[in-house]
Amino acid sequence: MSIQKIDQEKLANKYSAVRSFTERLVQPLNMEDFIIQSMEDASPPKWHLAHTTWFFERFLLKEFLTDYNGFDDHFDYLFNSYYETAGPFHPRIERGLITRPSVEEVFAYRKHVDKYIKKLLMSDSMDEMGEEIGSLLEIGLNHEQQHQELLLTDIKYNLSRNPFLPAYQRNESKEYESSTEPVTFIEMEGGLVEIGNHGKSFCFDNEKPVHKVWLDSYRLATRPVTNDEFCAFIEDGGYKKPQYWLSDGWSTVQKNQWEAPLYWFEREGEWCTYTLAGEQRLNPNDPVCHVSFYEADAFARWSGKRLPTEEEWENAFSSQTIEGNLADSGRFHPQTAKHTNQTPFLQAFGDVWEWTKSPYVSYPGNKPYEGTLGEYNAKFMCNQMVLRGGSCATPASHIRATYRNFFQPEKRWQFSGFRLAGDIHQ
Structure with missing residues (x-):
């Protein structure tokens, strides 16, 4: 097996690990939780799932995979965040008003893009443009990790607006530490x-x-x-x-x-x-x-x-x-x-x-x-x-x-x- 092939597999494994962690983060959510946007800064979880996917589609698949078939042309408008040079985009403050596509369709979108990203990583394009593709993939993965944190902070804010303060997850109860290290x-x-x-x-x-x-x-x-x-x-x-x-x-x-x-x-x-x-x-x-x-x-x-x-x-x-x-x-x-x-x-x-x-x-x-x-x-x-x-x-x-x-x-x-x-x- 060539060194290049090992690198391609390493990239594919890293891609799968990051994308899987995002989906684990949303497992505790009810269906209604995916749509809510309680302030402009806090995007709906469904939007985060789709936007991170759009990033890979826009900057990798549409640039380097000649036989790529887009999932839905409307998604370029709905899930672009702020890239003016990539085209017009839906207002940030109105992300919570988009009930369609459904959550199910967004997960199908993720699966669709994941399949083609793995195809790209094993394609002949890697022979000529492997370094550029790998660099863009790393940006995309780190971008998704940023949105993993945003998912948690936005879920927390969205749920906090409920007067009954529901839990996203139940942690094991622990006794408070009796003291902390004195500051010096x-x-x-x-x-x-x-x-x-x-x-x-x-x-x-x-x-x-x-x-x-x-x-x-x-x-x-x-x-x-x-x-x-x-x-x-x-x-x-x-x-x-x-x-x-x-x-x-x-x-x-x-x-x-x-x-x-x-x-x-x-x-x-x-x-x-x-x-x-x-x-x-x-x-x-x-x-x-x-x-x-x-x-x-x-x-x-x-x-x-x-x-x-x-x-x-x-x-x-x-x-x-x-x-x-x-x-x-x-x-x-x-x-x-x-x-x-x-x-x-x-x-x-x-x-x-x-x-x-x-x-x-x-x-x-x-x-x-x-x-x-x-x-x-x-x-x-x-x-x-x-x-x-x-x-x-x-x-x-x-x-x-x-x-x-x-x-x-x-x-x-x-x-x-x-x-x-x-x-x-x-």
């Missing part, structure tokens, strides 16, 4: 450091090129901020004191009447939270989750600290092993930090995405993907903030130290938290 601050030596991905394995275009950045020496917290620590901010009137907030953040708090993180509510004098396992009493030792950049920044100011830059974050964790409470665990909820002898830092990967104080902009010398895929990341480099490290909903094979997630500063339906940083003189 590690001094990180400054200097000229390299930031970015060398591209020896897959990365997105926004992670390149490697470039040098000067960092002053800084301190970084050994773990993310916990629920209990955030409660102290609330109890001190943090949501009512404008001196801790950026102007846009304060306006957002006033407009939306925020008094606590998303999904928090009081029940009989205790803080509770909604999780994918249903309503739970708030565990004070878990990392605080579902907070916006504005809330993270206000807490940091209140505590006399700051958020790290994305370069400080990457510098601290660039050599750390990728392990933690990620989607592969099946818990889909942040966990209390536990001591490890491997590193003084805890929960760098998994549990919660960590807000940084860095705006999402391109690296010096950055070149977006060519063609339509150039819209994937580059056109969003305005009015967004960078998050690092992955969450409890991020597949383990998807995350790395150079990964740059990004959202608008007011967004909080993602599994987002933060850790503190400080300057050496603090």
Whole structure:
């Protein structure tokens, strides 16, 4: 068997594994759950299933497989997300109004595209264009993994709008950890450091090129901020004191009447939270989750600290092993930090995405993907903030130290938290 054939089989197996995991994530859903869209940001699960399939059809099958027969011409319009150069698309806010095609038809669409992708991977096209096809397939698989996380966050938000707070899945009940590791601050030596991905394995275009950045020496917290620590901010009137907030953040708090993180509510004098396992009493030792950049920044100011830059974050964790409470665990909820002898830092990967104080902009010398895929990341480099490290909903094979997630500063339906940083003189 040739080396090329082994690579083709490896790609086909990886494709099957990623696609199967997506379908396992939707197994707990009722049929009605597939259609609901309770806000513009949270797409229906049915749309995620179809859009990720459209991605492979549009960028691989229609480009490289000459005998490919499309499943339905209407799907180009319905399941394109935001690719202007690929053609017109259905308004994002109206995705929940599309009852047809049915869920059954969407699964048939997935099966149809899967069959032809496997045909493509074993076709003669791989002899001439194998490198290009393999590269596009890797983008498509990582794109689907992004939507696996979005599936979980959107399902959670959609179900949370039900007044009876139904569970997506029932986790085994566990006793709360009696305590968490006390937070300390590690001094990180400054200097000229390299930031970015060398591209020896897959990365997105926004992670390149490697470039040098000067960092002053800084301190970084050994773990993310916990629920209990955030409660102290609330109890001190943090949501009512404008001196801790950026102007846009304060306006957002006033407009939306925020008094606590998303999904928090009081029940009989205790803080509770909604999780994918249903309503739970708030565990004070878990990392605080579902907070916006504005809330993270206000807490940091209140505590006399700051958020790290994305370069400080990457510098601290660039050599750390990728392990933690990620989607592969099946818990889909942040966990209390536990001591490890491997590193003084805890929960760098998994549990919660960590807000940084860095705006999402391109690296010096950055070149977006060519063609339509150039819209994937580059056109969003305005009015967004960078998050690092992955969450409890991020597949383990998807995350790395150079990964740059990004959202608008007011967004909080993602599994987002933060850790503190400080300057050496603090």
